[in-house]
Amino acid sequence: MPRKEIIYRDRDRYRMGVKKLRSLIEEQAPKAIKNTEFKALEGRIIAVDTSNNLYQFLTAIGTENGSSLMNSIGETTSHLQGTFYRTIKFMSNGIKPVFVFDGAPPTLKSGELAKRSAKKKEAKENLDEAKETGTTEDVAKFSKRTTSATRKQNEECIKLLTLMGIPVVRAPCEAEAQCAELVKGGKAWASGSEDMDSLAFGTKILLRNLTASDQKKNPLWEFDHEKLLYGTGFTHDQFIDLCILLGCDYCESIRGIGPVRAFELMQKHKSIEEVVKHLDPTKYPVPVPFPFDEAREPIQEPTCHPCR
DNA sequence: CGTGTCC
DNA sequence: TCCTCTGTCTCAAGACACG
């Protein structure tokens, strides 16, 4: 029991803010969100963030028995199947996709990397155990957690898209940042991503659940950056500060400050500097170190190919 | 719409 | 007492055609 506590303590401390952001926007700037549909996107150029897509294909397509679809010599083809049909779906709806592939991940803290490899290891152990003693469902479930797209599979998808005449962009770093840059540079109308960080990167429009097959279960949402700022009264830089307070990759957040307090504090004080000045350090001590200023830079000016 | 199939 | 935040668990993750 105590062993488990140690293992789980402080895990997922970073990158928690994104999920809070969705409900925060819904509450504070409801006009920035609207339910839309595929048909409404006809003629639009959309920068599609492909990170996670291959993972979804690999884990969702043909996995009744825990393995993927394969060609005659045993190579996995699920990622190609998924990429192909999704692209067809865009095209037949008159949508012009630009697929943006992830480059190297941004520099993470060593602690973060250690956590990830620990997770991977844990998943592997679970899988091995399931193979020994578990049901086939267990094996399928745990094998999904150990699955990840290989370099080769990424390249295969890029080749497929190129042959289909679909533009592909290789982001030097994070795909969402590159998508936002394409939109800001006028090359695309919207970002298609599941990641709310896209708004912090300044995309004008963010589309979520672009992959939805079932409109009822997974409605397609459109987030409008300008309306978001108008509704909340924030400048873009203030919005970025809010995102940092909610939790980001580059800097720890303040314990006890969640969505509600972070929003109120930013409304009142307009910057993290001022927020910190007005916090009672005995009740809400800031993390040491608390490099929030350094955390702004990779959000305001992320590494990506410039479009302007 | 649920269900099975895609390799 | 109420509100807010944290921690933990759990689950599901595509697209199509056919009936």
Add this chain to the structure above:
DNA sequence: TGAGACCGAGGAT
């Protein structure tokens, strides 16, 4: 990996 549900601990009122 992300999102919803549920819980207990504290500060807020």
